[in-house]
Amino acid sequence: MTSAGPAHAQSAAAEGQQLAFDIGKGNCLSCHVIKGGDLPGTIGPELKDIKSKFPDRNELVAILNDETKRNPRTVMPPFGRNRILTEPEINAIVDFLQTL
Template sequence: MMNSKMKQLLTALAISTAVVSASVSTVQAAEKGASSVEEGKKLAYSRSKGNCLACHMAGEGAMPGNIGPALIAMKLRYPDKQKLVDKVWGKPETQTVPNSMMPAFGQNGILSDSEINKIVDYIYTL
């Protein structure tokens, strides 16, 4: 009898530990995602880094340029997020606009892969 009760207690403890662990992981992932978006926003608006506002209207950015298209509905325009990453990075096969003024940020070493991913995380929320 005691053995059966002990097994039930240990099973309940194992299940509750797994549930709490999964909840903590989900919260940490959400916090990481939010911080990645915030960092991406800072990089995108930074005149010394992404400088997206020099050419694009984006979010609530002040004094946007109008050389490039407005950064709106990005999930609809780029359902495959990797294609947007490739475009910002500067992969030649993604440059579908002839004579585009947009620099190849990754290819030219302007931004790191991590910075590009954070900017894309932010842009993808627009």
Template sequence: MKTALLILLLALSACAANTPTQAPNSGKQLAFNRNKGNCLACHVIADGESPGNIGPPLANLANRFKKKQQLRAQIWDARQFNPDTSMPPFGANKILSEAELNELVEYLWGL
């Protein structure tokens, strides 16, 4: 009985160790979350409800930015490219963590 319980616990811990820490759609969740990325406050995104119209639509970003790193830099702190921007500095102000910023960039790049 103890052996069976030990095997079950080991199997469960192995499954937990291989579970990803973020959901597959976490970038989308960040973009739509009004308390985090909040991209919808200013941008149109496919599937987004009540989008804003201050910023450009977030689609085909791979055509607007040559590299993902450029998109990431824009989200990190757009003031470095336009000091008068109304876009919040999501990375510089620690609105998004490094991991969240990476997830958001991956999601947006695929739109």
């Protein structure tokens, strides 16, 4: 297996941003303030300094997949469990979040 280069990481992050801002997919802006996003919501925390807050990307993947496993009272939608996002889409969004 070859390691992904910087160009791949940039394209994955760009795809992740597109998915995160897409109202039919991630729709992260409905609840979160994200740099570069328009009309953000305030239900969830502002998404910044993500890589320092979540150095293990698997934790972010788990949150996007089904945060109810960690916090049963969360309002965060279980994007993976409900098949709103595929595993590759979740990984792309995590790539994007880690650039914030």
